Amino acid sequence: MKHPVTGDEVGGIALNKTRIALRSLDVPSISDVSVESTQYVLGTDENRLPLRRFIDQNDAFIVLFDQPQYAYIDGSLYQDDSLTSGGATFLGYLFASEELAHVTGEKGTFSAAHTTFDDTSTFGAILGPIAAEDDVIVCDDLNEEWADFIGFRTDPASPRITFYHAKHGALSLGASPFHISVSQALKNLGNLALPEPKMAAKFGVWDRCYNNDRQRTRIQRVCRGTMAAVQAAVTQCRSAPHTMKRVAIVTSSLSKAAVAAEFDRMNVGGRVDPYFVQLYWLLSSYFAACAEVGAFGCVICQE
Template identity: 30%
Template sequence: MNEEILLQNIILHENAYFFIKENSQYLTKRLIKTTFEEASQDKQGRFLLNIHKKPYVINEREIYYSIAIFKYIKKPSFIEESIVGWEETKLAYICLIDFENHIVIAKRNISKINDFLSLFEPLDYDVMTSIFSNENTSFEKLSMDNMNISDKAIRQKSLESNNLKDNVSTFGLQGYILNNVRVNNDDSKIALSLNASRINQLGPKNNFEGFLKWSDKVVESIKDCTLKISFLSSFATSVDYTKYKDVLNPTAILIILNKLYKEYEENKIKRCFIKVKINNEYIERDINLLSILKHFEKLIEIEFTNGGYHLKHELIKDLFLFKNNKSITLRSAKLAKVHVEYENDLSFPILSVLNWTKSYIITFDNPELIYCNRKLFKDSRLLGNLEGLLKIFIPYSELENVSSEKGSFRITSTLFDTNSVFGFVEEEFMANHDYFICDDLYKEWADHIGLSENTISFYHSKYKDSNFSASDFQDIIGQALKNLGNLSPGEDQWSLKENYWQRTYKNDGIVTQISRIRTGQDEEDVIEYFKKVKGYPNIKKQVFIVINFISKAALEDRLMKLQNAEYFVERNEVIQILWFVSSLISSCYEANTEVYICCRP
């Protein structure tokens, strides 16, 4: 068959990646040829189809298309060593459509073209959502990433309905980055992958000429786009990274590992190995990647040194962050030796995987800015609503006099020391509840739990001899976030608590006379009451964080200085605390839970 007949036999879904070119010049044949060669390094035999920069006239305008199709053979993922006759033969294709100012890419089973993709800019979120939304659009499905920098926060959410704008509150959506959307316009369904700049018109496949015409129609819509305010405008919006790049001073980073864990779940990762050169020969040694990843599951502080922005990590000492012209990436000579091999036998350095997938959130000394999904976002609400944010802080003069978290213990102790945080909690709050339980230690839901006809309250306590410690604050916030779900426990959790709550309190090897049921008859009575009130439709859920190492007045002073762009010593710590508080408020709102922080005046 000649090329024309082969092209007529190709049918494609109206599904492609759309990018903007930095200049209005068409791609050169040399660049196209190089890209096709890189994409087909593992091909078997010659190209089945290989067309470079062929012109096509549409609506009196000339565009160019290029397409390559090839065969490759791979070992199935369910066998360890290659066996003759057990190979899988697959086809791959890559199609480039050049619109002078835009480039459209359709591909299948293609990798190794990241250098080529880096030459172009993805479409802005606002553009993609504007060209496919109007007042009659139904938003059927959304998936989003959380910008919350707490390692205990829910990282991703997916929602689906006939029309989400009718039943989803827009409050708090500003803290989420929209990733995928499915919209319905007059029974025409379109799926948008905003973080990948991909547009998918759901429906039957089209012939190659029809695919060209569809691509042209979308490009014209992009060129003529007028930005619109819609339901999707409630999500986080990006700003031009290049305008801020020179004044960005990173302060902390949270590396997101969900995508790697998901690839493990889907058996896409075959192995992880260290690749080192010994006597001019590369040696590979398999390692357990999961044991490495667990060391990165927390916010990491960044310090500026002569070598650049250094991540203060206890395991990897040479991990640095670099501000590039268009993005921010991670580098480490030590981690460069750690490779991940996938089921398709391709392997990449672990840092390349993290950088390609944009798997981190970065905060800066400007608290309104945050970097996520390879884009810079600005959230003016943080400093714009300080009065509202400070309302969750409740000052108690008694917390100025505490000297420990739990006090000292004796076998005759029946109460926590009055000058401890635990003692303060029981003195201040126990009388407000019908039942009060000390759940501290061993898979605790909270340090104290208070139950009444109207409320279920969790109390999380922490004492530290510090001032404005972001890491100490992160610990207690993380404890509160990971236990939000336990405000409404499942039926499988009661047996553990029944055995635990019947005991007296034990700490430092001392078994005291402090009953874990601080107010109430016995553990069975408490559990029956808990089961009853958690089922009340109007029950009020509350979280109290009780700390001694933050003063409300001092925090308010620092936040006002932050708002006025004034310098102060604890600036970076206060910025992180601001983000943690904002994240806590958002998470509690989504869980329909009130939150309060009890602190020094």
């Protein structure tokens, strides 16, 4: 394996009979990093693993091939021909929002006088047209958050719960801007069920004003609706068997048109960009993981 910028050798893999192993990983910045169990005080876990061994044992890496329709992810080999056949299915998971073109930050600025999130932030964009169909919305950012925002559509005919994960960054066709948001989204898929034992603590958090980095504000965490409406929405969406569960990564760092153009370029024989292939497989694995728990995963991005 070579460093994408310097071209230096930084590691190697081994092709075994049943799996691909991460044989070595020589990156000075992580050479002293180990992974420990959270049940121990930091530095006292005798079974802690060097990061390279942890990555290898948990198959926490992706291997891409010269033929981009193949990828080795989480210890399994996958084939997806849609990458080389126009990308129509993949594009169906991307939803364009004009509002995100005007975003300059993820959360915006805060002061004691703030009563809502800045319009020029991703947070503000979510509370604008992006979550327009939700009649109840709470901000769950910080602490043990499930998502930055949780939206509820309480129409009895089509109830829906949405976990919104907000990000901001420069436009890119690489995977790097998505690693954190995808990880956060996957970690909280189980909470889409709104587990009753956890709700009392959540209601307590949501019934307060939002504070960020020790700055108090007048922003209510119940951004749309009332606390009573929130509790009723939780009960309704949890109990209705036809509730749609949706997970949305909302980001200004991706353009749907740019993704479509990349597919078009590949379809006419253009060079396959390895960074775009990595993005494709990272998001595809996110969409698939959501589907496995009966949820619809998507990305809301720039036009």
